[in-house]
């Protein structure tokens with residue numbers, strides 16, 4: 001899934017390549033990803049539009065155009081790619097904008113992402129963008145008080161809270177697991193059962209994990225269409241040794257999503273009814 005660090009890395013590169021350019025061509029390879037929030041065809045709505053701004057909104061890339069807005073949520077498998085106009089496109093390309101000699105390609109081999117076209121100021125009507133959570137990398141906003149006030153109101157599993165983009169801007173599946181690992185909190189712990197020390201640990205871990213990922217991407221400069229994840233400590237590492245204690249990384253389902261964690265350093269605390277893995281051996 002393209003998450004905040006991926007978008008924070010990719011968007012300045014896209015802005016550099018596309019800002020000020022005019023859309024001359026639109027190719028919709030798979031209309032299933034497209035959501036038009038005004039009357040008209042994609043060509044009528046997009047051709048002739050100039051790219052004026054580019055910003056991240058939760059897990060969306062928000063292209064400000066001269067007459068309307070274009071927002072793309074890459075979701076599970078979506079990725080951006082820049083290419084030469086008329087050059088060879090990968091098979092998983094679903095949406096293309098031609099701007100001068102450059103092409104912006106949106107690739108998504110599972111078609112779970114969405115491309116929205118909407119009038120200015122209507123982007124907040126897009127599902128998931130009505131209310132944005134605390135910006136985790138703005139220390140003036142993401143204070144311990146503000147974070148505690150939000151997490152203390154919830155009774156559901158802490159991983160669901162962390163992934164709720166109306167609460168925290170923004171963590172997806174991969175970085176929620178990394179934050180829980182960093183804070184040594186079991187993913188199924190109920191928010192109302194967290195100790196003050198655990199809330200403080202989570203509050204420290206959220207920006208630390210996101211900033212760490214941002215620094216990693218910045219240092220390694222991966223190609224735009226590559227999702228660099230090899231530095232993650234627990235995500236997709238089932239059965240591998242925990243980098244902190246050596247116990248094996250386990251997987252639990254939280255509302256249908258896999259959550260990766262260390263059963264030894266992320267203790268359940270008895271609040272979720274899970275087996276205490278540390279007692280049944282490794």
Ligand SMILES: [Zn+2]
Pocket residue numbers: 242243244245246247262263264265266
């Ligand atoms: Zn461990």
